[in-house]
Amino acid sequence: MKPSIPKGTRDFSPVEMSRRNYIFDTIRSVFGLFGYRQIETPSMENLSTLMGKYGEEGDKLLFKIQNSGDYMNGLTDEELLSRNSLKLASKFCEKGLRYDLTVPFARFVVMHREELQFPFKRFQIQPVWRADRPQKGRYREFYQCDADVVGSDSLLYEIELVQMIDMVFSKFGVRVAIKLNNRKILAGIAESIGQADKMVDITVAIDKLDKIGLDGVNAELAEKGLPQDAIDKLQPIIKLEGSNSQKLDVIAKVLEGSGTGQKGVEECRFILAGAEKLGLQNRLELDLTLARGLNYYTGAIFEVKALDVEIGSISGGGRYDNLTGIFGMPGVSGVGISFGADRIYDVLNQLDLYPKETAGGVKVLFMNLGQEESAFSLKLVTELRRAGVAAELYPDEAKMKKQMSYANAGNVPYVAIVGSNELQEGKVTLKNMESGEQSLVDASELKDFIK
Numbered sequence: 001m002k003p004s005i006p007k008g009t010r011d012f013s014p015v016e017m018s019r020r021n022y023i024f025d026t027i028r029s030v031f032g033l034f035g036y037r038q039i040e041t042p043s044m045e046n047l048s049t050l051m052g053k054y055g056e057e058g059d060k061l062l063f064k065i066q067n068s069g070d071y072m073n074g075l076t077d078e079e080l081l082s083r084n085s086l087k088l089a090s091k092f093c094e095k096g097l098r099y100d101l102t103v104p105f106a107r108f109v110v111m112h113r114e115e116l117q118f119p120f121k122r123f124q125i126q127p128v129w130r131a132d133r134p135q136k137g138r139y140r141e142f143y144q145c146d147a148d149v150v151g152s153d154s155l156l157y158e159i160e161l162v163q164m165i166d167m168v169f170s171k172f173g174v175r176v177a178i179k180l181n182n183r184k185i186l187a188g189i190a191e192s193i194g195q196a197d198k199m200v201d202i203t204v205a206i207d208k209l210d211k212i213g214l215d216g217v218n219a220e221l222a223e224k225g226l227p228q229d230a231i232d233k234l235q236p237i238i239k240l241e242g243s244n245s246q247k248l249d250v251i252a253k254v255l256e257g258s259g260t261g262q263k264g265v266e267e268c269r270f271i272l273a274g275a276e277k278l279g280l281q282n283r284l285e286l287d288l289t290l291a292r293g294l295n296y297y298t299g300a301i302f303e304v305k306a307l308d309v310e311i312g313s314i315s316g317g318g319r320y321d322n323l324t325g326i327f328g329m330p331g332v333s334g335v336g337i338s339f340g341a342d343r344i345y346d347v348l349n350q351l352d353l354y355p356k357e358t359a360g361g362v363k364v365l366f367m368n369l370g371q372e373e374s375a376f377s378l379k380l381v382t383e384l385r386r387a388g389v390a391a392e393l394y395p396d397e398a399k400m401k402k403q404m405s406y407a408n409a410g411n412v413p414y415v416a417i418v419g420s421n422e423l424q425e426g427k428v429t430l431k432n433m434e435s436g437e438q439s440l441v442d443a444s445e446l447k448d449f450i451k
Contacts, residue, residue, distance in 0.1 A: 008132070008140030018360040020345060023172075024125055027145050027339055030168050031123040034160055036147045039122050041104040043129075044095045051096075053103045053326055061130045063140075064093035097129035101146045102336075103326070109150060110327040118151030125341075139342070148336030150323055155267060157335050158300045158319065159274040162284060165304055165315055165337060170281040172344070173353045175307040176314070177283045181290035182268050183297050183318070185251060188261015189237060189288075192254065193230040200291060202226075206238050207289035214238065237288065244272045244286045251288075267299060292316055302337060306347050314343045361390065364414040364430075364450055365407045368394040373418045380416070380428065380443055387447040407433060414450060 005011065012020060028038070044065055051059055072080075075091055082088075098104050101124045109116065125145045134140055147164065149157050162178060169176045190199040201224040205217050212220070217238055221231050236254055240247050248265055255261030268286060275284055290301050292313075299319030306314055317337030324332040348354055364384065366377040377393050384391040394403045407415050417429040428446055431438045441449050 006140065008134030008138075010139065010141075014361070015359065018358050019348070019354055020341070022354060022358040023341055023344055023348070024143075024145065026171050027168055027341075028123070028125065030164055030171065031147050033167075034121075034147075034164055036121040036123040036149075039105075039108060039124055040126060041098070041101070041108055041124070043097055043127070045098055045104055045107065047090075047094055047096045049107050050099060050103060054099055058099060061132055062099055063097040063129045063131050064089050065095040065097065067092050067094055098126075099130055100128050101126060101144050101338075102148075102323075105146070105148060106323045106327060109332065110324050110329045113329065119149050119154075119157075120151055121147070121149045123147040137342070137346075143341045145339040145341050146336060148323075148334050150332050150334035153333050155270050155300075156274070158267075158271045159278070161302065161317065161335060161337050162271065162275040162280070163278060165302070166280045166282050166284075168315075168339065169304070172348060174344075174347055174351065175282065177285060177305050177307060178280075179285055179287040179290050179303045179305065180268065180271060181287055181301045182264035183299060183301060184260050184264030184267065185255070185288065186264075186291060188255045188258035188264055189234070189251075192258045192261060193226075193233045195226055195230050198224060198226060202234070203289050203291035209238060240288060244276075244284075245269070247286050247288075248272075264299075271300060293318060296320055298322075300335065309347045309350050311343055311347060313340070314347060315339045359411055361410050362392045362412050363390045364392075364416050365403075365410070365412045366391070366393040366416045366418065367400065367403050368397050369417070369419050370397060373420070373423055376423055377416070377418045380418075380446060384447055384450070387451070389447055389450055416446075 031038075047062070047064065050062055054061070072092070075088070079088065079091065105122065105124065109120065123146060125143065127141055127143050129141050132138060132140060147161070149160075162180075165176075165178055186199050186203065187196070190196045190202060195202070202221065205220040205224065208220065209217050218231055221234070222228070226234075233254070236250050240250055242250075248269055252262065252265045255265065272284065272286065287303075290303050292301055292303060297318035298321040301318040302316055303313045304315035315337060317335070319333070319335040321333050322330060323334045324330070366374075366381055368374045368377070374393060374397075381391045381393050394406065404415065413433055415431045415433060417431065419429075422428055422440075426443050428441050428443055429438055430441050430446070430449065439449070
């Protein structure tokens, strides 16, 4: 039988891994510049940590790990015959694979609170697992890249996150729009028109303005059960245009009677004004249709869209009020972002934005032309490696054609040839595989020539 891997998982070739590492290293370097420090948590957590944190749907998507040993021991015949898989799983599965990095982070903060200095800035780049139905772009195992700061309400951190997003995508050479909204504005809008429970319906309808036009949006709102006077009050919000500050002026006017809404407007003004003064490379815009994670976020909400590729959001995040409340430590506010590494990978592939050096691999391959020649070559290979140049000696005295095709397959930029003449003179013939040019180089100058 041909070997296979589980559905929804992937192998990564050396080329793919060097590209993925380029993404992770770039993001990691930006996190470091802003003082975020890396942590890791175990792949598996106690199910008591994970269950009930992602809602009923999320609980079903948790990969559970069977206890080791005689896990059937202690189960009654009645329980076994009931065939209630959920109940049985709770008896012989105590652990599960993590579903995201946020709940393990909350657990980490509560467990280590005595050692941590607040505000605490952490980042985490690790795989997560979901027992989801695999489909295009949706995997059962994938990486998340999260940065969060907890233990402070300061909006300076929101500005910092905007800067980090801007810097990461500038380094990748990807043009993006950074979209900002605020949960308090959305709550204020729904409250001021007396429709507090219709917040999601309202944002979903407004988001279709470009596709179905104003009449279409109003018809959809009516269909969702909004009375005509509420729809009338929403008109200035639906037609919102102009600069960020012009939009905020209109919103502030509509939300005159809502304390929550006004607070959201003030927070947005502060973040937008602060970030714009810092000279961003990418566009930062207020977008009222943004409604991600509404049952989770309590303040600013971020989402990042690539401008030159049709793809979903490639980064997002926001402010939350009670990260650690689920573990009995209330009142820890935080703000964070997550970079979608898999989607960023697709964007960089489509736009062909990987620097040449991300290919990795060997910089110079020495041909093997005999025992004496290879002994001399091996010495040079060792010197090059000590100087930080990736080098390799072909293992066998094979035909030249075979050795050359090995170099080509590995995209090796230089091939070094040491034959009997070169050996006598202490030199190396260096062939540039791209241009085909050959140079006779003194063995002692080889590393400088290649560098």
